[in-house]
Amino acid sequence: MNTMTHKGYTARIDFDERDDIFVGRVLGLRTIISFHADNVARLRAEFEAAVDDFLRDCEEQGIKPEKPASGRLLLRVPPEVHGAALVAAQAAGKSLNQWATEVLQNAAQASTA
Incomplete structure (x- = not known):
């Protein structure tokens, strides 16, 4: 893209x-x-x-311009996906937020390449 x-x-x-x-x-x-x-x-x-x-x-x-993204993301995922992500984050020595940010960033970069 x-x-x-x-x-x-x-x-x-x-x-x-x-x-x-x-x-x-x-x-x-x-x-x-x-x-x-x-x-x-x-x-x-x-x-x-x-x-x-x-x-x-x-x-x-006099209105606040809409921004493309706020930096906050709420996801609803099945409990087994949440659990697997938590284990993967802990295994990598990261918080779930840090791990998810990296995974999303890599996926976004791959989709625009």
């Missing part, structure tokens, strides 16, 4: 072969923020402008 990042917001980039343009969409938000351009330099400029416009609109409306 191709991505761009600006001010903590990440966009997924795809190529629309039919229209011969790059298309981007900011990930992790309920608000839809999309943009497009016919070259990479223009696409980056459009992405940055879209994020900046979003942040400016939020400020003008």
